[in-house]
């Protein structure tokens with residue numbers, strides 16, 4: 001059986017060889033299965049596996065195939081569907097994603113307020129699935145701090161800002177009153193809130209309330225500060241000030257901070273923004289400063305990566321698969337420095353795609369190929385890579401490419 005659409009379009013690479021046949025399809029791209037291994041070889045492999053560090057062993061937060069299913073009135077909602085996430089100690093990172101994608105579900109689990117259905121979650125060495133009630137209480141008091149979106153939910157209305165900050169210290173015990181007052185005053189100072197010390201929440205602006213909430217969350221010097229859309233109710237200028245307070249906490253105290261946000265401006269400020277889609281982490285944008293070797297000028301470069309899970313699964317952005325009419329099956333080709341992903345042009349593959357996708361842009365083997373991702377390389381694109389799209393996780397420089405065309409490839 002031969003592929004109806006013959007070779008991949010020339011635009012995708014000058015020297016590329018087509019896959020040998022549709023029937024061998026994706027399998028043809030994989031290395032051949034090894035010959036049956038001898039006992040010695042099996043033992044060697046098992047020993048190598050034993051010596052390998054556990055997934056996320058050096059991360060402060062590690063979520064491994066996390067699942068959370070809600071059942072209400074016999075209806076099941078899979079809010080988290082095998083989510084993987086690692087956060088290093090000292091990171092300040094953002095979680096972004098559409099409404100309903102599972103962000104708050106994840107935050108509630110990390111906050112110790114909810115227990116996952118399956119998978120594994122560890123924060124600062126604590127196992128969030130097996131903690132008993134007492135350990136959970138201690139975890140919430142000592143290990144994590146939390147800032148909610150609703151400003152009113154974070155502070156007690158009848159206490160001053162200073163009293164709000166000393167309260168968690170008092171509940172934990174162990175420090176004298178004078179020490180507590182001093183520590184709380186220092187936290188407020190650090191976040192430029194000296195003038196708010198003796199005011200009650202209703203005498204504070206929305207931004208001041210959220211910054212005070214950050215001071216409250218930091219009262220017992222937690223390892224991790226979690227914030228679920230903390231700037232969601234604020235205008236952009238105020239949101240920026242609140243984000244500045246998170247940055248200060250991260251820089252001054254070394255607190256690891258995870259912020260859920262809808263606010264692209266906030267997501268653009270962090271070094272790493274992870275996108276959640278359908279209860280899984282789907283892509284992440286990394287920002288770093290690069291120096292131009294010619295001019296010596298530094299610029300911030302953003303690049304988007306797709307997440308590859310430990311089973312090798314990868315989510316292709318919908319706009320990419322749609323533009324090439326990819327559905328159900330794709331062809332993979334292993335190249336020396338990347339993997340190519342091709343639409344399935346076999347007769348039944350194309351028919352299936354047409355049936356589901358409305359027939360648009362499906363059969364055009366000649367027009368597909370590299371053009372869909374052709375402009376998405378993002379090599380020199382400094383700024384606007386959004387969490388999904390923009391520079392694109394599946395780009396020329398990225399791990400998976402249908403558009404590379406590098407002279408060296410193949």
Ligand SMILES: Nc1ncnc2c1ncn2[C@@H]1O[C@H](COP(=O)(O)OP(=O)(O)O)[C@@H](O)[C@H]1O
Nearest residue numbers: 070072077079098099100101102103104105106
């Ligand atoms: N307590 C709950 N009971 C039932 N369904 C829930 C509950 N909490 C969240 N969900 C559902 O789980 C999905 C993810 O919700 P959520 O984590 O709040 O998303 P996000 O914060 O990203 O908007 C949604 O479909 C939501 O309706």
Ligand SMILES: [Mg+2]
Nearest residue numbers: 103104105228
């Ligand atoms: Mg939410």
